[in-house]
Amino acid sequence: MWVYGRDDDTLFRLIALGSDGLQKQGYTRVQHEVVTGPMPPFGTILKTDDDLWKIIAWIRSVNPDSLKPRVKLKPPPN
Numbered sequence: 001m002w003v004y005g006r007d008d009d010t011l012f013r014l015i016a017l018g019s020d021g022l023q024k025q026g027y028t029r030v031q032h033e034v035v036t037g038p039m040p041p042f043g044t045i046l047k048t049d050d051d052l053w054k055i056i057a058w059i060r061s062v063n064p065d066s067l068k069p070r071v072k073l074k075p076p077p078n
Contacts, residue, residue, distance in 0.1 A: 003031045006066060011056055016043030 004010050004019075004027050014022050018041030046052050060066060 002066065003029045003033055005030055008056055011059070012049075012052060014039065015052055015055065016046075017041050 004014055004022060010022075010027065013025065013027070017025070019039040021041055043052075046055075
């Protein structure tokens, strides 16, 4: 989930726009994951921005380490 960044703004945009929409806005991956597939946009499913912020607050509450600086990972072997 944190392949585009850990800040709340990036997470908000990723959930709302999906990974393809985020890339269209100029975002690039800062990490790589083993399984790569596009994340669908959920912005049209959620009724309000406040609902999305509540989801982000929940994500932070169950994963408090998500706010810690990331550890540099090696890219996957080719």
